[in-house]
Amino acid sequence: MATTISTNVESKDLNGVSLIAAHSHITGLGLDENLKPKESGQGMVGQLKARKAAGVILKMIQAGKIAGRAVLIAGPPSTGKTAIATGLAQNLGSEVPFTAIAGSEIFSLDLSKTESLTQAFRKSIGIRIKEETEIIEGEVVEIQIDRSITGGHKQGKLTIKTTDMETIYELGNKMIESLTKEKILAGDIVSIDKSSGKITKLGKSFTRARDYDAMGPDTKFVQCPEGELQKRKEVVHTVSLHEIDVINSRQQGFLALFSGDTGEIRSEVRDQINTKVAEWKEEGKADIIPGVLFIDEVHMLDIECFSFINRALEDDFAPIVIMATNRGMSTTRGTNYKSPHGLPFDLLDRSIIIHTTGYNAEEIKTILSIRAQEEEIELTGDALALLTKIGQETSLRYASNLLSVSQQIALKRRSNTVELGDIKRGYMLFLDSDRSVQYLEENKTQYIDNEGKVVIGTNGSFKKTGAADSMETD
Numbered sequence: 001m002a003t004t005i006s007t008n009v010e011s012k013d014l015n016g017v018s019l020i021a022a023h024s025h026i027t028g029l030g031l032d033e034n035l036k037p038k039e040s041g042q043g044m045v046g047q048l049k050a051r052k053a054a055g056v057i058l059k060m061i062q063a064g065k066i067a068g069r070a071v072l073i074a075g076p077p078s079t080g081k082t083a084i085a086t087g088l089a090q091n092l093g094s095e096v097p098f099t100a101i102a103g104s105e106i107f108s109l110d111l112s113k114t115e116s117l118t119q120a121f122r123k124s125i126g127i128r129i130k131e132e133t134e135i136i137e138g139e140v141v142e143i144q145i146d147r148s149i150t151g152g153h154k155q156g157k158l159t160i161k162t163t164d165m166e167t168i169y170e171l172g173n174k175m176i177e178s179l180t181k182e183k184i185l186a187g188d189i190v191s192i193d194k195s196s197g198k199i200t201k202l203g204k205s206f207t208r209a210r211d212y213d214a215m216g217p218d219t220k221f222v223q224c225p226e227g228e229l230q231k232r233k234e235v236v237h238t239v240s241l242h243e244i245d246v247i248n249s250r251q252q253g254f255l256a257l258f259s260g261d262t263g264e265i266r267s268e269v270r271d272q273i274n275t276k277v278a279e280w281k282e283e284g285k286a287d288i289i290p291g292v293l294f295i296d297e298v299h300m301l302d303i304e305c306f307s308f309i310n311r312a313l314e315d316d317f318a319p320i321v322i323m324a325t326n327r328g329m330s331t332t333r334g335t336n337y338k339s340p341h342g343l344p345f346d347l348l349d350r351s352i353i354i355h356t357t358g359y360n361a362e363e364i365k366t367i368l369s370i371r372a373q374e375e376e377i378e379l380t381g382d383a384l385a386l387l388t389k390i391g392q393e394t395s396l397r398y399a400s401n402l403l404s405v406s407q408q409i410a411l412k413r414r415s416n417t418v419e420l421g422d423i424k425r426g427y428m429l430f431l432d433s434d435r436s437v438q439y440l441e442e443n444k445t446q447y448i449d450n451e452g453k454v455v456i457g458t459n460g461s462f463k464k465t466g467a468a469d470s471m472e473t474d
């Protein structure tokens with residue numbers, strides 16, 4: 001790998017797209033200036049204690065400098081664990097990296113468990129890099145382009161000035177193209193990045209204001225710069241450690257960032273980058289921004305993953321890890337011992353725990369009406385009341401899904417309003433988990449069981465078994 005490490009990324013990769021839809025009504029944690037949760041705000045309703053705790057964590061993250069902490073959000077299904085993490089991400093703003101993964105994703109990628117965890121960790125660390133670049137800033141006096149008769153090579157001259165000096169620059173093909181593309185004319189104040197050749201139009205010169213009375217209201221007038229034409233300017237950009245890894249990994253290169261197909265990144269590459277970033281930090285060229293890694297359904301991880309997380313939290317570059325689980329006392333995957341929330345004790349010990357609890361009828365009703373608004377569904381009062389009751393008895397998520405389904409049922413009878421009957425029909429068509437379990441109990445012989453056994457035919461008259469050595473017919 002080259003000794004210079006590149007950090008320029010044009011576009012960020014998209015993460016966690018799948019989480020958006022169900023939580024699209026949430027735009028934040030809904031806190032006031034003192035970080036106290038409002039009863040309802042930014043799409044969030046109730047769950048006050050947990051939201052308040054999330055607010056404290058938000059404050060800690062924003063104050064910077066804290067890293068390597070673990071937070072566990074524990075609570076029954078459908079109590080807003082993922083919703084709270086989503087709200088937190090939005091309150092953090094775009095400067096702080098936030099990565100969301102589901103525990104099971106670790107096993108479904110083409111990568112080893114530890115590699116995908118490493119990537120997730122490094123996506124959650126931002127590096128704010130300050131760089132000095134040389135720019136030319138001034139007012140365009142004249143652009144002169146000579147087109148060769150053969151049409152191929154273009155040449156030209158750019159005359160540019162400040163209040164104190166004027167210089168003529170030779171123009172190559174590429175510069176001529178960007179000048180044309182940006183529609184740069186005499187009288188424009190421009191800034192040209194010397195290393196990349198990027199041209200930015202800052203506005204029109206004040207001295208020419210009179211010449212442009214036909215300009216639209218959005219024309220910006222600026223003063224002609226003073227002093228030297230060439231200046232050094234500090235630019236700041238933020239990238240994640242993972243992005244630096246990928247663009248500096250010779251096998252993968254820049255394109256891998258867009259395809260997401262990054263493969264395993266060699267540890268020497270990461271070591272070199274870590275050293276370099278630490279150097280930049282020493283020299284004041286870079287700041288490290290510990291972001292957030294959210295691991296949803298964390299009980300899907302196994303003991304190897306948990307030890308990895310334990311170790312990674314000790315690292316110099318560690319994000320804040322927020323985990324969510326709906327498990328109580330349960331077995332940690334890959335072991336045969338039970339522990340609270342299925343998390344090994346050492347990890348549990350270093351986590352601060354936030355509990356979420358079930359919602360009351362009023363809260364369910366408010367959340368469901370927010371969802372209805374979000375999905376632009378109109379529904380009658382008694383339909384909402386029934387939906388709320390169903391939400392109380394099954395789960396908020398089931399009721400929320402039922403809402404979307406009922407809208408389709410209403411549309412089928414050419415109505416834009418969801419009525420009581422539509423909810424009832426939806427409820428009959430789609431089972432919630434309890435009724436599904438009951439159905440399974442009643443019809444279990446027709447399903448394939450863990451041993452691969454299945455019974456075909458009504459009263460079990462023809463039995464087929466998965467295991468070849470126990471073939472039997474009666």
Ligand SMILES: Nc1ncnc2c1ncn2[C@@H]1O[C@H](COP(=O)(O)OP(=O)(O)O)[C@@H](O)[C@H]1O
Nearest residue numbers: 022023043044045047077078079080081082083
């Ligand atoms: N306090 C809340 N305010 C607004 N919407 C909520 C709240 N809690 C849950 N929801 C919504 O209810 C649904 C289920 O919640 P979710 O966060 O997925 O539950 P969990 O992750 O705890 O299983 C989601 O659509 C979520 O956005």
Ligand SMILES: [Mg+2]
Nearest residue numbers: 081082296324
């Ligand atoms: Mg969830």
